[in-house]
Amino acid sequence: MLYVWFVIAGAFAGVSAGLFGVGGGMIIVPVLVWIFTAYNFSPEVVTHLAIGTSLATIAVTSISSLTAHNKRGGVRWEVWRSMALGLVIGGLVGAGIADMIDGDILQVIIGIGALLMALKMLFLSNKEQLDRPLPPASVQFGAGSAIGMASSIFGIGGGSLTVPFLNWAGLPMRQSVGTSAACGLPIAVAGAVGFAWFGQDVVNLPKGTIGFIHISGFICISVASFAMAKVGAKLAHVLPALMLKRAFGVLLLVAGGQLLLSGIGVL
Numbered sequence: 001m002l003y004v005w006f007v008i009a010g011a012f013a014g015v016s017a018g019l020f021g022v023g024g025g026m027i028i029v030p031v032l033v034w035i036f037t038a039y040n041f042s043p044e045v046v047t048h049l050a051i052g053t054s055l056a057t058i059a060v061t062s063i064s065s066l067t068a069h070n071k072r073g074g075v076r077w078e079v080w081r082s083m084a085l086g087l088v089i090g091g092l093v094g095a096g097i098a099d100m101i102d103g104d105i106l107q108v109i110i111g112i113g114a115l116l117m118a119l120k121m122l123f124l125s126n127k128e129q130l131d132r133p134l135p136p137a138s139v140q141f142g143a144g145s146a147i148g149m150a151s152s153i154f155g156i157g158g159g160s161l162t163v164p165f166l167n168w169a170g171l172p173m174r175q176s177v178g179t180s181a182a183c184g185l186p187i188a189v190a191g192a193v194g195f196a197w198f199g200q201d202v203v204n205l206p207k208g209t210i211g212f213i214h215i216s217g218f219i220c221i222s223v224a225s226f227a228m229a230k231v232g233a234k235l236a237h238v239l240p241a242l243m244l245k246r247a248f249g250v251l252l253l254v255a256g257g258q259l260l261l262s263g264i265g266v267l
Contacts, residue, residue, distance in 0.1 A: 005035050006217050010057065010224030016251060018065045018181070018232025019244070025156030026114055026255040028054040028221060033107065033259070036214075042204040045212070047103035049205065051155030052195030052212030053221070058157040058188035060222040061229050065181040068233030074178025076171060082137040083144030087158070087186040090148025095194020098153045107259050110154045114256025117160045122249035132170035140169075144183070152191035157184030160252055173244055177236050 009031040016027050032050035041049065069075050098106060134140075143165050151158035159180045166176035192213060199211030208215050236244065 002035070002039060003216065003220050005031070006220035007224045009035070010221035011228045013057070013221065014061055014064070014225030014228030015232040015235075018068060018229040018234070019177075019236050019239075019247075025051075025054045025058055025151075025154065026160060026252060028057060029110065029155045030255050030258045032214075032217065035217075041206055044103060045199075045202060045205055047106050048098065048195070048199065048212045049209065049214055051098060051106075051153075052192065052199060053214045053217045054155040055152065055188045055191040055195060056213045056218045057221040057225060058184055059192055061225040062157055062181055062184035062188060064226045064229035065233055066178070066185065068230045069178030069181050069236070072174075072178070072233075072237050074174050074233075074237065075182045076166075076175055076179045077182075079134065079140060079166065079169075079171070079179055080182045082140035083147075083183055084186050086141040086144025086146075087148035087183055088190045090145040090150075091152040091187045091190030092194050094149035094152025095191050095198055097149070098195070099198035101153075106153070111256045111258070111260025113150070113154060114160065114252045115260065117164070118249045118252035118256055120164065120249075122246065122253070132168075135169055147183070148187050148190065151187045152194060155191070157181075158187045159184065163248070174237060177244065178233075181233070 009028055013025075013027040013031075029050050032053055033046055036046045036049060037043070066075060101109070135143075147158045147161045147165065150161060157180075159177075162180040162183050163173075163176045166179055167173060171179060196211035196213050199205065199209075199213075202212070205212075206214070
């Protein structure tokens with residue numbers, strides 16, 4: 001059943017990745033926390049193991065998602081190039097910071113972040129700034145660094161931060177989603193490498209891990225999410241932009257609330 005749960009999580013995360021431009025981490029992290037806890041993994045490593053495994057799977061999922069979006073002209077590569085180095089640097093720094101934070105506190109931080117972003121997407125102005133000129137490359141680099149660091153700490157592909165930033169910067173919603181999917185790749189690779197490195201000397205990890213990455217979980221989730229990300233990307237170019245934003249907000253509301261309640265319950 002452990003592997004069945006991995007596959008289910010991967011399929012749902014894949015659709016979310018393609019549909020919303022996220023890496024699926026806001027789905028994968030809460031589910032993995034629940035799975036690892038149910039299978040009696042050490043509480044001290046559950047959250048970090050969920051985040052590291054999530055980032056490793058996002059590296060695979062984002063390839064499928066960005067490819068599907070790129071075929072439909074949904075990726076603005078000039079914006080991606082301005083943000084990519086910052087995303088990598090931020091991802092590595094974020095992994096180091098997360099290694100120093102207690103797992104239960106980390107769950108609460110992730111939950112609060114997701115809820116705040118959900119409220120923004122659901123209730124604040126959703127008017128697209130289509131006539132706004134793109135910010136300078138330095139601003140895009142700085143945003144990439146901040147997004148990469150936060151995303152690595154949270155174990156996400158950054159879509160919950162990247163999509164609103166790109167939308168504010170003047171990209172239409174569908175291009176924001178597609179470019180965000182591409183931005184998830186450098187974030188996930190840098191973050192996964194960092195979590196594998198910082199977790200290599202932890203003694204109470206279960207068997208079958210490389211640092212804070214659960215290998216069988218990574219494989220099962222990656223296969224399922226890679227296949228389903230294309231389905232989500234296709235839907236993203238069919239559904240209305242406002243519906244995408246509302247659905248994205250609800251997704252973050254549910255995932256953030258679950259993590260917050262779980263973390264507070266342990267503290």
